[in-house]
Amino acid sequence: MRMTKRNYRVLPLAFAASMATVWGAFAQEAGTLVVDTAFQLKTADPAREFEPTANLVLHPVYETLITFKGSDLTKLEPSLASVPTISSDAKTFTFELNPAAKFSDGSPVTVDDVIFSFNRVKNVKGSPSFLLDGVTVAKGSKDGEIVLTTEQPDPGLPYKLANPALGIVNAKVVKANQGSADEGADKTDRADTFFATASAGSGPYVLDKFDMAAEVVLKKNDAYWGAKPNYDQIVVRNVDTSAQQMNVMRGDSQIALDLRPDQLDAIKDTAYTLSVPGADVVFMFTNSNPEISKVAANRDFQQAVRLAIDYDGLLEIAGEGAARPGSIIPTMFAGALPTAEGPKRDVEGAKAALAKSGIKDPVIELTYVSDITKNGISFADVAAKMQADLKEVGITADLKPSPVSTFLDNYRAGTLPMTIVWWGPDFPDPSDYLLFGPGEKVGLRAGWKEGTAPEVAEIAKKAAVEIDQTKRTALYDEWQKKLNEQGPFTSLFQPAFSMASSKTLEPVEYNAMWTIDLTAIAPAKQ
Amino acid sequence: MTYLRKSWYALPNLLRFVVRRLFVGALLCLGITFVSFALTQVVPGDPVSANLGDRAASDPEIVAAFRARYGLDQPIPQQYALYLERLVHGDLGESQQTHRPVTTDLSQYLPATIELASAAMILALVIGISLGVLAAIARDRWPDQIIRVISLAGVSVPTFWLALVTFYVFFFKLGIAPGVGRLNPGGKAPPSITNMFTIDALLAGQWATFGIALSHIVLPAAVLAIYTIGSITRFTRAAMLESLSQDYVRAARAKGLPTRTVILRHALRPALAAIVTVAGMAFGRMLSGTVLVESVFSWPGIGQYAYKSALALDLRAIMGVSLVVAVIYILVNMAVDLIYAFIDPRIRLG
Numbered sequence: 001m002r003m004t005k006r007n008y009r010v011l012p013l014a015f016a017a018s019m020a021t022v023w024g025a026f027a028q029e030a031g032t033l034v035v036d037t038a039f040q041l042k043t044a045d046p047a048r049e050f051e052p053t054a055n056l057v058l059h060p061v062y063e064t065l066i067t068f069k070g071s072d073l074t075k076l077e078p079s080l081a082s083v084p085t086i087s088s089d090a091k092t093f094t095f096e097l098n099p100a101a102k103f104s105d106g107s108p109v110t111v112d113d114v115i116f117s118f119n120r121v122k123n124v125k126g127s128p129s130f131l132l133d134g135v136t137v138a139k140g141s142k143d144g145e146i147v148l149t150t151e152q153p154d155p156g157l158p159y160k161l162a163n164p165a166l167g168i169v170n171a172k173v174v175k176a177n178q179g180s181a182d183e184g185a186d187k188t189d190r191a192d193t194f195f196a197t198a199s200a201g202s203g204p205y206v207l208d209k210f211d212m213a214a215e216v217v218l219k220k221n222d223a224y225w226g227a228k229p230n231y232d233q234i235v236v237r238n239v240d241t242s243a244q245q246m247n248v249m250r251g252d253s254q255i256a257l258d259l260r261p262d263q264l265d266a267i268k269d270t271a272y273t274l275s276v277p278g279a280d281v282v283f284m285f286t287n288s289n290p291e292i293s294k295v296a297a298n299r300d301f302q303q304a305v306r307l308a309i310d311y312d313g314l315l316e317i318a319g320e321g322a323a324r325p326g327s328i329i330p331t332m333f334a335g336a337l338p339t340a341e342g343p344k345r346d347v348e349g350a351k352a353a354l355a356k357s358g359i360k361d362p363v364i365e366l367t368y369v370s371d372i373t374k375n376g377i378s379f380a381d382v383a384a385k386m387q388a389d390l391k392e393v394g395i396t397a398d399l400k401p402s403p404v405s406t407f408l409d410n411y412r413a414g415t416l417p418m419t420i421v422w423w424g425p426d427f428p429d430p431s432d433y434l435l436f437g438p439g440e441k442v443g444l445r446a447g448w449k450e451g452t453a454p455e456v457a458e459i460a461k462k463a464a465v466e467i468d469q470t471k472r473t474a475l476y477d478e479w480q481k482k483l484n485e486q487g488p489f490t491s492l493f494q495p496a497f498s499m500a501s502s503k504t505l506e507p508v509e510y511n512a513m514w515t516i517d518l519t520a521i522a523p524a525k526q
Numbered sequence: 527m528t529y530l531r532k533s534w535y536a537l538p539n540l541l542r543f544v545v546r547r548l549f550v551g552a553l554l555c556l557g558i559t560f561v562s563f564a565l566t567q568v569v570p571g572d573p574v575s576a577n578l579g580d581r582a583a584s585d586p587e588i589v590a591a592f593r594a595r596y597g598l599d600q601p602i603p604q605q606y607a608l609y610l611e612r613l614v615h616g617d618l619g620e621s622q623q624t625h626r627p628v629t630t631d632l633s634q635y636l637p638a639t640i641e642l643a644s645a646a647m648i649l650a651l652v653i654g655i656s657l658g659v660l661a662a663i664a665r666d667r668w669p670d671q672i673i674r675v676i677s678l679a680g681v682s683v684p685t686f687w688l689a690l691v692t693f694y695v696f697f698f699k700l701g702i703a704p705g706v707g708r709l710n711p712g713g714k715a716p717p718s719i720t721n722m723f724t725i726d727a728l729l730a731g732q733w734a735t736f737g738i739a740l741s742h743i744v745l746p747a748a749v750l751a752i753y754t755i756g757s758i759t760r761f762t763r764a765a766m767l768e769s770l771s772q773d774y775v776r777a778a779r780a781k782g783l784p785t786r787t788v789i790l791r792h793a794l795r796p797a798l799a800a801i802v803t804v805a806g807m808a809f810g811r812m813l814s815g816t817v818l819v820e821s822v823f824s825w826p827g828i829g830q831y832a833y834k835s836a837l838a839l840d841l842r843a844i845m846g847v848s849l850v851v852a853v854i855y856i857l858v859n860m861a862v863d864l865i866y867a868f869i870d871p872r873i874r875l876g
Contacts, residue, residue: 034711034712045625050582125588125591125592127578127588130581130585186594187594187595193626213634213830213831214824215707237706237824238824238826239706240706240821242822243705243706247705247706249698252711253705253711404576405569405572405838406571408572409570412575426581
C-alpha cells in the first residue's frame with residue numbers, strides 16, 4: 001500500500017488504539033492459568049526428558065500407567081492402567097489398561113502403544129532410559145493386559161512408572177514423525193523435533209507451544225477421556241526468581257514455584273504460601289578411600305566430623321520449611337528414618353573421637369559447588385558453617401569452591417576427600433537410595449568399597465527384594481541405621497520447597513515428582 | 527597478475543574497502559572459531575556430566591550414544607575439521623542442551639536480543655546526544671553539572687540492580703509497565719519474518735500485537751540503555767566542546783547564522799564521528815552483555831542462551847554464539863567506518 005499523507009495521519013490513531021489494547025491486555029484472560037518457574041528444561045520428548053520443568057509440563061500431557069494423587073508418593077493410584085499385581089518373586093508386574101483411555105486424536109490407547117513407548121525410552125538411550133534397565137514389556141494373555149518382567153526382583157518398579165518420562169505416546173503418530181522404538185533408536189529416532197511442536201499423549205492437556213527459553217503453553221484436550229480440565233489454557237513461564245513474587249502479588253501470574261523461604265512473609269497476606277521439605281537431600285561425606293585422603297578415611301576421624309557438625313545451625317541456614325531426615329532417604333518417602341535417629345552434635349564426643357584417631361591438627365579439603373544454589377541456599381554458607389563447627393573440635397577445613405561442571409567430574413570420579421553435595425530422587429522409592437551402599441555407585445564416590453561393610457550390604461540385599469511393605473520399611477530403617485553408624489555419609493538437610501499461589505485458586509499441593517499437579521489446580525470456590 | 531591488480535584498482539574505493547574488510551573479517555572469524563574451540567577443550571569439565579542425569583552419566587552405553595550424537599567421540603583435530611566443514615555449509619552443529627541445531631536456536635534468540643539492543647541504542651543515541659549537546663552549550667553551568675551527575679550515574683549503576691528496581695517501581699508499584707517476557711502470557715507471536723516481534727507485527731499489520739511487543743520492550747531497553755546514555759553523553763560533550771572552539775564555528779557565528787544552525791550543522795556534524803565510534807562499540811557490548819537484563823525481564827535472548835550454554839558446557843552453542851557475536855562486531859565496525867566517510871567527506875576509504 002502506498003503511504004499518502006492521509007495514511008500518515010491515521011498512524012497515530014492506530015498507534016493509540018494499539019496501546020489501548022495493550023493496557024486492556026494486561027488483565028489476565030479468564031480460563032488461563034499462569035505459572036512462573038525458573039526453567040530447567042531441555043526437551044518436550046518424554047523419552048529424553050529428565051528435568052523438573054519437563055516433569056511439570058509433560059505430566060498433564062502424557063499419562064502414565066499408574067500415578068500419584070496430591071503429595072502422597074507412597075500410594076500408587078490407577079491412571080491409564082490399574083495398580084499392578086506383582087508376582088511373589090517381584091519379577092513380574094501385570095497391568096490392565098483402562099479400555100476408555102483415548103489419545104488426543106481420539107484413537108484408543110493400546111498395549112502396542114505402551115510397548116512402543118517403553119521400548120523407545122530404553123532404546124533412544126536418553127537420561128530416563130535407566131528407569132527401564134533390565135525390564136521387558138510384553139502383551140499379556142488377556143486383551144488390554146501388559147506384563148513387565150525384570151531380570152532381578154524389583155518391588156520399586158511400579159513407583160518408577162509414574163515418572164512423566166514413561167508417559168505413553170501415540171505410537172502411530174510418533175512413528176509417522178521419525179520416531180522409532182527399535183534397537184539403534186539412539187541413532188535413528190528423530191522425533192524430538194516433532195515433540196517440540198506438538199504432542200501425542202492422552203492427558204487432559206495438549207502441547208500448544210514449546211519455547212524452552214520463554215514459555216510452554218498447554219491447551220485443553222477437547223477429546224479427553226476423563227474429567228474435563230479446569231482451564232482452557234495453562235501458561236508455564238520461564239521467570240527469574242527475583243520477579244516471581246511480584247508477578248503473583250500483581251496478579252500477572254497465579255503461581256510462583258521458586259521462592260525462597262524468606263520471601264513468603266511478604267506475600268502471605270495476598271496469596272497462599274507453602275514451604276515444605278523438598279525431596280533433595282543435601283549430605284556430606286568424608287572419603288573412605290585412603291588413597292584419596294588418609295585423614296578422611298580414618299573411621300574415628302569420620303566419627304569426629306559427624307559429631308562436630310551443628311545440624312540445628314545448618315537447618316537454620318536452610319530456612320523455614322527445611323527438614324532433616326534421620327538418614328539418606330527423604331522424609332516423604334516410605335522407609336524414611338525419623339530425625340531423632342540421625343547423628344547429633346556432641347563437641348566433647350567429637351574431640352574424644354579425634355583424639356582416638358591419632359591424627360594431630362588434621363587439615364582437610366572441603367569442596368562445594370560455588371556457582372549454583374539449592375532452593376536459594378548457598379553451599380558456600382553451608383561450607384562456612386561446617387568449617388566453623390569443625391574448627392571448634394580442632395579440625396581445619398580448607399574450603400574449596402568449585403563450579404558445578406568441574407565439581408561433578410571430580411565427585412563422580414570419587415576424588416574428593418570431603419564434600420557437600422545433594423541427591424535428588426530418580427523415582428519415589430527407597431530402593432533409589434541403595435546406591436549409597438558399599439560398592440554401589442554413590443558409595444564408591446565416597447570411597448566405600450565392596451566388602452568393607454558386609455552387614456550393610458546384606459540388609460540392602462534383603463530390602464531390595466522384599467515386597468511386603470511393612471517388612472520392606474523395617475529393612476530400610478535398619479539399613480539406614482547401619483549406614484549412619486558405618487558409612488561415610490551424613491545427611492544434613494532437605495532444602496525447603498517454597499511457593500505461593502493466588503487466592504483466586506484452591507490451595508495447591510507440592511508433589512516431589514512433578515512439583516505441582518497442573519491438572520489438579522482449580523479456581524477458588526465462590 | 528597485472529591484470530588482476532589493474533582490475534582491483536579499477537574498482538571504486540568504497541567497494542575495495544568493503545571487500546578488503548570482509549576478507550579480513552572472514553580470517554578473523556576463522557581465528558575466532560579456533561580460539562573458541564580451543565577454549566572449550568581446555569575448560570575442565572566433561573559435557574557428559576553437565577548434560578546427562580546422574581544415572582545416565584554412569585551408563586557407558588548411554589554415554590557412548592551421547593558422545594556419538596554430538597561427535598565428541600572423534601579425535602579433537604577431527605572434531606575441529608568437521609566443525610569447519612559443516613560451518614562452510616552454514617551448519618553450526620547441534621546444541622547438547624536444546625537438542626536442536628544451533629542455527630535454529632540462534633535464529634530464535636538472536637533477533638530477540640538485536641531487537642532489545644536496537645531499541646536501547648535508539649534511546650541511548652537520542653537521549654545521550656541531546657544531553658551531550660546541552661551540556662556542551664551550557665558548559666560549567668548548572669545544566670552541565672546536572673547532566674554530568676546523570677551520565678556518571680548511568681555508567682556507575684549496576685545493571686542488575688537497576689533492572690530489579692525499575693521492574694519493582696514501574697511494574698509492581700505503579701502498574702504502568704507490563705510484566706516479564708516479550709508478549710503477554712501465552713500471547714501469539716506475529717508471523718515470523720525477522721523474529722523481532724515489533725517489526726514482524728508491523729509488517730503483518732497486527733497493531734495490537736505491535737503495541738504489546740512495544741510495551742514489553744520499553745522497560746528492559748531503557749535499563750540496557752542507561753550505561754550507554756552515560757558514555758554517549760560524555761563523548762558528545764567532549765566532541766562538541768572541541769567543535770565549538772574551532773575557527774569555522776566562530777566564523778559561522780560571526781556571519782550571524784542562527785545558533786541552532788551553528789550547533790546542528792557546523793558543530794555537531796564533525797562531533798558525530800566520535801559519537802559513532804562510541805555507539806558502534808556500545809552496540810556490540812550490548813549484544814554480548816544483555817544477560818542480566820534478559821534474566822530479570824525473562825527476555826529469551828542470546829545472553830541467557832550463552833549463559834546456559836556455558837553452564838552446560840554446550841560446546842557447539844558456545845562456539846555458535848562466539849562466532850555470531852564476532853560477525854556482528856565486525857559488521858558494526860565496518861558500518862562505523864562507512865558512516866565516517868558519510869559524515870566527513872575528507873575521510874578516504876580504500
